[in-house]
Amino acid sequence: QKEVEQDPGPLSVPEGAIVSLNCTYSNSAFQYFMWYRQYSRKGPELLMYTYSSGNKEDGRFTAQVDKSSKYISLFIRDSQPSDSATYLCAMRRKTSYDKVIFGPGTSLSVIP
Amino acid sequence: DTEVTQTPKHLVMGMTNKKSLKCEQHMGHRAMYWYKQKAKKPPELMFVYSYEKLSINESVPSRFSPECPNSSLLNLHLHALQPEDSALYLCASSPQGQGAEFGREQYFGPGTRLTVT
Secondary structure: OOOEEOOOOOOOEEOOEEEEEEEEEOOOOOOEEEEEEOOOOOOOEEEEEEEEEEEEEOOOOOEEEEOOOOEEEEEEOOOOOOOEEEEEEEEEEOOOOOEEEEEOOOOEEOOO | OOOOEEEEOEEEOOOOOOEEEEEEOOOOEEHHHHHHHHOOOOEEEEEEEEEEEEEEEEOOOOOEEEEEEEEEEEEEEEEEEOOOOOOOEEEEEEOOOOOOOOOOOOOOHHHHHHHOO
């Protein structure tokens, strides 16, 4: 079983839809959770990070962590064509010099 | 300034060449990273520098040699690469140089697209 799993998609939605992107993980020691957006042929861009369980909102983006289910989500409201990208979840333990583990990424297309 | 810059953007090299990739950040970050990313795959960690010292080497072949001359610069020296080393090489930095929050926020550069012929 991989440490972090993510549906690769592709996910295609109409403009204005609410998008739900999800990751599951197996290591209960993960404490920090991040979401990155990566446009084609560009480096990943940090969108959100959260610590432990709960919700965090930033504009049209909401990150949700459910540690009991080992499940994290990113919701995008009022999706725009410019949101079309690959979304990578990432996480790490709360220990020194520990590396971040990335999920494989979900490809999202928002159709005008 | 929240930018990580990388040069060159593209690089084509033969298997006998020696070349270097460069990365720069002026955000005062104390940790810097090299990642390799193949198409449709997540980034794979190669090296981590913390306070200009190598702290993580993910068993990368010796044909890749990292260097951190100062807190703002990170180089990756390439020698005798193989065609399978063709990939997007990403540099990243994060504010926390050590401790439990090390690596939590990583800011990536645009990458160098490397082709080995």
